[in-house]
Amino acid sequence: MSVSELEIIIISLRSSLLAIFLILPIGIIVSWIITKTNFKLNFLLELISSLPLALPPVVTGYFLLWILGSNSFIGKYIESLFNYNLSFTWIATVFAAAIVSFPLVVRSFIVAFQSADPELEKCARGLGANNLKIFISITLPLSLKGIMAGLLLGFGRAFSEFGATIVVAGNIPGETSTIPLAIYTNIIVGDPGSATRLIIISIVIAIITLGIHNNLSRFGSYRKA
Amino acid sequence: MEIKFNFIVKNGIFIGEYKGKLSNGITTIIGPSGCGKTTFLRCFSGDLTPFNGDIKLGEKILFSKTNRIDVPINKRNVSTVYQNHLLFPHMKVKNNIEYGYKIKNRPLRINTSEILHILKIEHLLNKFPHQLSGGEAQRVGLARAIFSNPDILLMDEPFTSLDYDTKGPILLYLKQLQKKLNIPFFFVTHSLEEMYYMSDQVILMNKGQIISVGNPDTIILNKIDGISNKISNYIHGEILSISDEKIAQIKIGNIELFAPVKLAQVGSNILVHFFANDVIISTSNMSNVSARNLIKGELIAYRYIDTSCLLTLLVQDIEIYVEITKFSMEKLSITIGNDLYMIIKSSSCNVVEY
Numbered sequence: 001m002s003v004s005e006l007e008i009i010i011i012s013l014r015s016s017l018l019a020i021f022l023i024l025p026i027g028i029i030v031s032w033i034i035t036k037t038n039f040k041l042n043f044l045l046e047l048i049s050s051l052p053l054a055l056p057p058v059v060t061g062y063f064l065l066w067i068l069g070s071n072s073f074i075g076k077y078i079e080s081l082f083n084y085n086l087s088f089t090w091i092a093t094v095f096a097a098a099i100v101s102f103p104l105v106v107r108s109f110i111v112a113f114q115s116a117d118p119e120l121e122k123c124a125r126g127l128g129a130n131n132l133k134i135f136i137s138i139t140l141p142l143s144l145k146g147i148m149a150g151l152l153l154g155f156g157r158a159f160s161e162f163g164a165t166i167v168v169a170g171n172i173p174g175e176t177s178t179i180p181l182a183i184y185t186n187i188i189v190g191d192p193g194s195a196t197r198l199i200i201i202s203i204v205i206a207i208i209t210l211g212i213h214n215n216l217s218r219f220g221s222y223r224k225a
Numbered sequence: 226m227e228i229k230f231n232f233i234v235k236n237g238i239f240i241g242e243y244k245g246k247l248s249n250g251i252t253t254i255i256g257p258s259g260c261g262k263t264t265f266l267r268c269f270s271g272d273l274t275p276f277n278g279d280i281k282l283g284e285k286i287l288f289s290k291t292n293r294i295d296v297p298i299n300k301r302n303v304s305t306v307y308q309n310h311l312l313f314p315h316m317k318v319k320n321n322i323e324y325g326y327k328i329k330n331r332p333l334r335i336n337t338s339e340i341l342h343i344l345k346i347e348h349l350l351n352k353f354p355h356q357l358s359g360g361e362a363q364r365v366g367l368a369r370a371i372f373s374n375p376d377i378l379l380m381d382e383p384f385t386s387l388d389y390d391t392k393g394p395i396l397l398y399l400k401q402l403q404k405k406l407n408i409p410f411f412f413v414t415h416s417l418e419e420m421y422y423m424s425d426q427v428i429l430m431n432k433g434q435i436i437s438v439g440n441p442d443t444i445i446l447n448k449i450d451g452i453s454n455k456i457s458n459y460i461h462g463e464i465l466s467i468s469d470e471k472i473a474q475i476k477i478g479n480i481e482l483f484a485p486v487k488l489a490q491v492g493s494n495i496l497v498h499f500f501a502n503d504v505i506i507s508t509s510n511m512s513n514v515s516a517r518n519l520i521k522g523e524l525i526a527y528r529y530i531d532t533s534c535l536l537t538l539l540v541q542d543i544e545i546y547v548e549i550t551k552f553s554m555e556k557l558s559i560t561i562g563n564d565l566y567m568i569i570k571s572s573s574c575n576v577v578e579y
Contacts, residue, residue, distance in 0.1 A: 123311040125298045126270055127325030127373045137324075141315045 001197055004173065005182075009201060011090065012178040015165075016158040019097035020151050023105050027150070031109035032135065046110075053103035057163025060099055064168040068092060092169035093176050097158035105154035112146020113139060145216050152213040159205060228377070228409055232278025232288065236264050241433035243268075250425030251403050251410045253441070255417070261433040262413040266379045269411065270305050271298035282376055302329070304375035306383045310366035312354035318365050319350040325373025333374055335405045343398050343405075344368050360391030367395070371402065380412045384419065390577045393459045393496045396422055417530075418456045421546065456501040456535065456546050459577070464491050472517075472571060478541040483517040484574035496577040501535065501548035503573035507566040508557055518569040520545075524561055527554070538565060 033039065034046050052060045068086040069075045079085050086092055116139045124134045140147075162180040169176035171185060179198050186195035228247040233240065241261040254262045267273040269280060269287065279289040286294050287301055304325065312321050326333070333340075341347045344364045354362060363383060370378055384392045400423065403410050412423055420427055421441050429436045462475040462482065473486040475497060484497055511519070522538030522545060529535075534554040536547040547567060559565065 117311075119307075119309075119311055120313060122272065122298075123305070123307065124313070124324065126272075126301075126303065126305050127369070128299050128302070128328040129324075130299055133328065138313060 002194070005194060005197060007174055008177055008179055008182045008198065011093070011174075011176070012159060012180075015090065015093040015097050015178060016155050016161075018094045019101060019158040020105075020155050022094065022098045023102050023154060024151065027102065027105045027109050027154075028147075031106050031113055032139075034106075035110055035113040036135075036139075049106045050103045052100050053107075057100055057161065058167055061096060061164030061167030064092070064095055064099060064164060068095065068168065087168055088170045088172065088176065090169070090175055093161075093165050093178060096164040096168050097161045100161050100164050101154035101157040104157050105150045108150025108153055109143070109147060112143035112150065115146060116142035149213050149216040152209050152216070156206060156209040156213070159209070160202070226283040226376070226409060228283075229281040230268075230279070232268060232275035232280060232290075234264060234268050234273055234275045236267075236273060239264065239433060241265065243435055245428065245435055245438055247409065247426060247428075247438070249407065249409050251400070251412055251423050252426050252428060253420045253424035254411060254413045254428045254430060255415060255420050256430035256436075257415060260430045262415075262430055263381055264433075265430070266305070266381055266411060266413060269301075269377065270303050270379055271296065271301050285376065302374075302376045304370035304373045304378055306363075306367050306370045306378065306380040308382045308385055310354075310362045310383075312357075312362055312366060312369070314354050316353075317350065318346065318352050318354070318357070321354065321365060322350075322368050322372050324369060329374055331374045333372065334407070337372070339405070340368055340371055340402070343401055345394075345398075358391075359387055360395065363387060363391075364395060364398070367399070367402075371406065375408065377409045377411065378406075380410065382413050382415070385414075385416075389457065389498050389575060393457075393498055393577045396459070397496070399423065416455070421456060422459065456548055458497075458499055458501060458545050460497045460543055460545070462495055462497050464489055464493055464495060464576075467491055473576060475576070478543065480520055480540060482520070482569075482574065483571040484576050485571060486576045489576055489578050493578060498575040498577055499569055499573050501546040502533075503569065504545075504547040505568040506536070506547055506549055506553070506557065506559075507568060508559065508563070510566055511568070514568055516568045516570045518567075518571060518574070520567045520569070522565055522567060524559060524563045524565055526561070529554075536565075538567065 030045060030049055034042050065087055066072055067074050070079055070085050075085065075087070086095070120142070121134050121138050124138045129137065160180060161178070162184070165176070165178060166181060171177050171181045177185070179202055183195050183198045186192070186198065226249050231244040233242050239261065241264050243265055254265060256262055264273060268275050271287070274295060275288060275290070277290040279291070280287040286292065287296050288294060313324065316324070344367060346361065346364050346368055349357060349361055349365065357365065367383070384395060387395070396419065399410070412419070414420060424441045426438065427441050428438050460477055462477040464486070465474045465476050467473045467486060471485055471487070472483050473489065475482045475484060475495065477497070482497055489495055520540055522540040524536055525539045526537040527534055529551060532551050533548050534551050536549065538545045538547055545567065
């Protein structure tokens with residue numbers, strides 16, 4: 001395995017892991033609002049958070065480019081603040097991975113939160129607990145395995161991300177070239193050796209991720225008394 | 226503490242109208258399924274909001290439509306013991322019990338070790354809920370509610386799923402606890418037995434309305450269908466000896482009773498349980514009967530429930546309930562103050578260890 005291949009693996013792992021860390025708190029808040037509150041606009045929140053699941057990743061990437069690019073309001077603001085444009089940087093790969101995996105993570109979190117018995121939450125409230133205490137002491141521990149499973153699924157999706165990344169971050173070797181992008185390049189330029197090695201790495205990481213995910217789901221809940 | 230309430234609540238198609246004034250002690254709420262007992266409790270816990278009216282607990286207003294007061298559930302200081310106990314499955318018994326106590330951080334009215342001792346759960350503190358039996362889980366649920374130091378304790382048919390062996394001791398503990406804590410207990414049941422055993426006062430409900438409020442001996446229960454009318458006796462005793470046939474000789478005050486045992490040892494304190502309708506009454510002392518238990522008692526009260534009559538007999542200082550038919554009552558022509566003989570087959574008795 002060459003140094004550049006190792007670099008590609010590191011870029012991929014970095015963007016996937018950072019993407020997961022980025023969506024963990026947002027995913028928890030969004031899922032909690034959807035499952036535990038009765039706001040009228042919850043359906044809209046659920047729709048928007050699921051949208052990247054149904055959209056072609058290229059379209060998601062295009063929107064992201066539109067938001068982060070130097071012509072948009074947000075892009076301009078960030079550029080004026082840090083003198084730095086986020087599009088076509090390694091940070092853009094993190095955003096791309098985060099957005100495409102967000103729906104899967106939120107869906108898993110919703111299922112996990114729904115599996116926490118609302119009667120137990122009601123009981124905790126009767127014993128004096130407020131919303132935050134109920135969430136930390138009851139909902140979260142009861143859904144912990146579901147949350148872990150959701151993060152693993154999200155990681156798997158982030159790791160395999162291609163379409164949105166190539167649009168918003170390009171395919172810059174040593175900077176934004178993740179494993180899927182590098183495999184694509186290697187196939188195009190005719191380097192089957194490198195492509196094969198990266199494919200094997202992808203398969204191994206996918207098997208490990210899904211293996212842990214499936215086992216977590218299987219032993220997902222606490223035994224009821 | 227006086228509890229005053231006057232409210233209307235809508236829950237789906239159900240409409241309940243409740244009005245009354247209750248004093249401290251154990252209040253049993255009895256009535257057939259679907260009569261609105263649980264709905265009534267849920268309005269006190271804050272789980273349901275009345276359509277209008279008000280609920281007052283001593284000086285504290287829990288709900289008042291006119292004053293726009295609806296104290297949030299977690300600020301009400303009202304604890305509930307549920308039928309399915311709802312212990313937190315990811316916490317050990319100790320953490321379950323401390324849950325409400327730690328949040329409220331108010332000094333307890335009674336000693337913590339005393340509650341654990343009365344409820345006999347000291348040895349369970351490091352177990353998880355799934356490792357407990359039904360009776361143990363229910364006692365832990367009760368301890369958790371009491372440790373949260375409530376102003377009122379609500380119990381929604383907490384013992385329906387328990388058998389007589391498990392239920393008897395818990396009912397005893399509850400009575401002791403209420404006296405120590407000196408807070409009102411609301412106890413929902415559809416069992417006459419639990420009502421007689423537990424209550425200082427009774428609310429009789431039917432079809433979303435309070436039919437009457439009174440003490441267990443005066444309340445009129447006729448014509449209410451769907452109330453379980455198996456009435457039990459639970460009597461404290463001590464095992465003096467056990468025969469080869471596993472029949473225990475049990476000392477109850479100055480009298481003796483014979484009942485079959487399974488695991489109980491000589492010297493252990495037990496409860497003897499038998500149903501009120503398993504007792505035969507005689508006005509004279511019959512020496513030649515096959516039943517082993519012949520106990521003399523004085524009739525101190527009786528009341529008719531539909532076609533049967535419930536007698537209360539006093540044996541020393543123990544009250545024993547006996548249920549006979551209205552026909553037998555009239556045939557025997559007995560009155561208050563008569564000495565009667567109770568015939569109880571030993572096989573009708575059940576020994577409960579606690």
